[in-house]
Amino acid sequence: MAHGLRTLPRVRLDRLPRMADFxxxxxxxxxxxxxxGTFARCYETNRRASIEDVVxxxxxxxxxxxxxxxxxxxxxxxxxxxxxxxxxxSEGRANTITGWPRSPRELAGRLRRAQTFLRAVGIDIAxxxxxxxxxxxxxxxxxxxxxxxxxxxxHNGCQWGSEQSPQGPTGxxxxxxxxx
Numbered sequence: 001m002a003h004g005l006r007t008l009p010r011v012r013l014d015r016l017p018r019m020a021d022f023x024x025x026x027x028x029x030x031x032x033x034x035x036x037g038t039f040a041r042c043y044e045t046n047r048r049a050s051i052e053d054v055v056x057x058x059x060x061x062x063x064x065x066x067x068x069x070x071x072x073x074x075x076x077x078x079x080x081x082x083x084x085x086x087x088x089x090s091e092g093r094a095n096t097i098t099g100w101p102r103s104p105r106e107l108a109g110r111l112r113r114a115q116t117f118l119r120a121v122g123i124d125i126a127x128x129x130x131x132x133x134x135x136x137x138x139x140x141x142x143x144x145x146x147x148x149x150x151x152x153x154x155h156n157g158c159q160w161g162s163e164q165s166p167q168g169p170t171g172x173x174x175x176x177x178x179x180x
Contacts, residue, residue, distance in 0.1 A: 004029035017043065051120045059099040060107065061114035063088060064140060068123050073141040078104035078111075081138060111138065119143070 008028040017023050023043065030039040055061045063085045067074060074081075082104050101107040108127070115125050126139045 001029075003032035007031065013040070017047070048120075051117050054117045055114070055121055058110070058114055058117075060085070060101065060110040061118055063100075064111070064114070064118060064123060064125075065121065068140060068142050071142075073139070075137060075139050077136060078108040078138060081111075082107050108136070108138070 004025060005028075008025070011024050011028045013020075013023060013027060023039070026039045026043075030036070055065060066088065067084065074084075076084075082101065085100065085107075101110055111125055112127070118125060122142055122144045124141050124143050126141075128137050128139065129135065130137045
């Protein structure tokens with residue numbers, strides 16, 4: 001506590017994350033036990049793992065990530081995307097995928113909710129109206145090619161005490177590939 005109070009006035013972060021007050025306080029205290037930058041690395045690793053978990057748990061987001069691992073862009077309607085996703089199931093029927101939307105409207109809503117998390121893993125989704133009839137179109141593009149079908153988080157050097165934790169800061173064991 002005394003170390004944190006002593007170093008707090010000198011703490012400057014390049015970028016303030018959510019819970020900025022906590023991040024500043026943890027950064028001020030970290031050098032009492034760990035090397036400089038350990039908290040920021042571990043915080044970012046944990047944040048990234050949480051985003052990956054959200055994408056993995058959502059069938060729509062996981063399907064979009066799987067589709068975009070094979071290409072750089074996709075454009076079409078929600079109905080077309082519904083068919084593409086249904087075609088990836090074992091029997092080609094949407095109801096074989098647990099949690100898969102039953103209608104294009106439901107799919108578009110689920111995409112809107114997953115949009116922020118997908119952007120964090122490098123996939124941008126834009127909704128627009130095109131043509132004279134104002135058809136609703138979904139444009140999906142890869143912003144940077146780090147999109148994979150399986151979470152690829154590495155727990156990069158988060159040190160706890162004098163040992164390197166093989167499982168990272170959260171104790172998370174690396175994931176196995178998802179079954180197709």
